[in-house]
Amino acid sequence: MHCVPFLIALAVLVIELTPAHFIYTGPFLTAVPALAAVTMGPKGTAAATALALAISATTATYNEAWGTLQVYTNFLALALVSVAGFITSGAVQARRRRELDQVRRIAVAAQEVVLRPVPTRMGPVSAGSLCLAAGTGARVGGDLYEAVETPYGVRMIVGDVRGKGLSAVRAVAVVLGAFREAVHYEDELVEVMNRCAAALRREVAVPGAYTEEVLLEGFITALVAQVPDEPVVQLVNRGHPPPLLLHRGSATPLVPPSPLPPLGLEDLATDLPAKAESYPFVPGDRLLLYTDGVTEARDPEGEFFALPENMEEIRTDTSPSEFLEHLHDALLRHTEDDLADDVAMILADRHTIGQEPLPHEADAR
Numbered sequence: 001m002h003c004v005p006f007l008i009a010l011a012v013l014v015i016e017l018t019p020a021h022f023i024y025t026g027p028f029l030t031a032v033p034a035l036a037a038v039t040m041g042p043k044g045t046a047a048a049t050a051l052a053l054a055i056s057a058t059t060a061t062y063n064e065a066w067g068t069l070q071v072y073t074n075f076l077a078l079a080l081v082s083v084a085g086f087i088t089s090g091a092v093q094a095r096r097r098r099e100l101d102q103v104r105r106i107a108v109a110a111q112e113v114v115l116r117p118v119p120t121r122m123g124p125v126s127a128g129s130l131c132l133a134a135g136t137g138a139r140v141g142g143d144l145y146e147a148v149e150t151p152y153g154v155r156m157i158v159g160d161v162r163g164k165g166l167s168a169v170r171a172v173a174v175v176l177g178a179f180r181e182a183v184h185y186e187d188e189l190v191e192v193m194n195r196c197a198a199a200l201r202r203e204v205a206v207p208g209a210y211t212e213e214v215l216l217e218g219f220i221t222a223l224v225a226q227v228p229d230e231p232v233v234q235l236v237n238r239g240h241p242p243p244l245l246l247h248r249g250s251a252t253p254l255v256p257p258s259p260l261p262p263l264g265l266e267d268l269a270t271d272l273p274a275k276a277e278s279y280p281f282v283p284g285d286r287l288l289l290y291t292d293g294v295t296e297a298r299d300p301e302g303e304f305f306a307l308p309e310n311m312e313e314i315r316t317d318t319s320p321s322e323f324l325e326h327l328h329d330a331l332l333r334h335t336e337d338d339l340a341d342d343v344a345m346i347l348a349d350r351h352t353i354g355q356e357p358l359p360h361e362a363d364a365r
Contacts, residue, residue, distance in 0.1 A: 005035040005048045030077045037085030045089045049082040118147035122154045125348040128320030132343040142168030143344035153228035155183040158289040174203045189276040193236045219264035233281035246286040251308035287348045293341035320347040
């Protein structure tokens with residue numbers, strides 16, 4: 001649609017510079033700024049107007065038509081339509097911006113109803129969370145996270161629903177609802193993940209709840225973590241990017257020994273594990289759970305965001321919320337404030353049992 005006004009201008013130029021110039025092209029040229037006002041903003045309208053005036057002057061010179069009433073009529077019509085188009089384009093753009101801002105506010109409000117900031121101190125960990133909406137649209141994303149202190153330790157989840165919109169919000173609400181209930185009653189972390197998967201299967205079985213495309217291609221990558229009193233972290237990863245463990249200034253991905261399918265694709269697995277994977281997580285370590293919107297963020301040259309390297313560059317004496325803010329700033333610098341996908345992160349700092357939080361953490365509380 002943006003090309004149509006310029007294609008019309010090109011057609012007028014061809015007609016006027018060929019033997020077909022007997023065709024009266026004035027109305028066609030006048031339509032150029034009018035169409036640009038509908039499909040583009042004020043800058044596009046100004047560019048189309050300048051092109052139309054240049055073509056009109058060129059054809060008048062080529063056909064030796066200066067001084068005729070037809071040429072001046074064309075210029076007057078171009079001027080009137082261009083001014084009207086410029087004003088209309090500005091008004092339309094301002095109205096669209098207001099509508100988009102309103103939709104974005106509604107989307108953010110809906111997302112905040114489902115997601116909530118994690119507590120800053122839970123048992124043996126201090127934590128922080130961050131959720132960023134992509135700047136390319138106003139549809140609610142499908143990123144999810146939660147952290148809960150339970151009798152079994154601190155349990156956390158990070159997930160990413162394929163797609164956006166209301167179907168993604170429904171899936172997020174279902175998984176989080178199942179997680180928030182199961183973490184208090186299930187002894188095994190694997191069973192917590194199984195409860196989330198079962199809740200999702202019940203949800204998609206409701207007739208008419210999801211479109212055929214979502215039923216055929218929808219899934220959720222999810223990672224569930226548990227930090228007990230022992231200096232370990234237990235993980236169950238269902239197709240999600242592996243968390244990063246920052247130990248003594250070095251960030252290491254905790255990759256599962258065998259990949260598992262996301263929630264909703266259990267039929268692809270022949271044997272799901274009965275136990276969670278365990279990794280060392282000692283006092284002073286930091287654990288980052290995140291969605292793929294972080295690692296798949298690209299700069300204008302197409303380079304991915306180097307998450308481990310950026311983690312290692314952040315000072316170790318920062319609180320979880322400050323650490324995430326530093327990552328946020330680095331991510332926006334890398335993408336030049338143009339995130340293509342939603343981002344969700346949880347950072348957990350490990351402490352010894354009974355250890356008091358650092359001063360900056362006490363202030364946060």
